[in-house]
Amino acid sequence: FHAALVIFREEGPTSDRISTEWGLGRVVLHGGKPSEAVQRLRDVIAHFETIGMVSDAALAGVDMAEALLVLERWDEIVKVAAHAFRVLKKAGHLTGALTAMAYLKEAAAKRQLTPEVLKVVREYLRRVEREPDLLFAPPPMPR
Numbered sequence: 759f760h761a762a763l764v765i766f767r768e769e770g771p772t773s774d775r776i777s778t779e780w781g782l783g784r785v786v787l788h789g790g791k792p793s794e795a796v797q798r799l800r801d802v803i804a805h806f807e808t809i810g811m812v813s814d815a816a817l818a819g820v821d822m823a824e825a826l827l828v829l830e831r832w833d834e835i836v837k838v839a840a841h842a843f844r845v846l847k848k849a850g851h852l853t854g855a856l857t858a859m860a861y862l863k864e865a866a867a868k869r870q871l872t873p874e875v876l877k878v879v880r881e882y883l884r885r886v887e888r889e890p891d892l893l894f895a896p897p898p899m900p901r
Contacts, residue, residue: 776805780818792825799825812849813887816842816859820880823862827876832869839863854894858882861896
């Protein structure tokens, strides 16, 4: 990722540079540094939004929610999900994607967000771009 980032910063497409930075953020998260991942992913989300790649911004938001979950920063997860919802809605995204982000927000607000919920939301957001009629089927919230 670092080698790719050097190339993309010098002469590559902006979207590829941001995607590479996103990959680095995920590596940092899974490498056990959630606080650093939050900052990296916050920047990635902002850059994706700037160039109009709101679906990728929402997916990076799910990754950021994962890092915040590790840190037990529930209120921030709610804010990330609410922001992604607003951005997707403004961009005219489908009801299913909005439902998925609303579900993530609600689960975080109730402190019932789990890695499984994040996985379901992430997988759905990836699929709905290719399958616009796909309905969001949330997993049951733990009690």
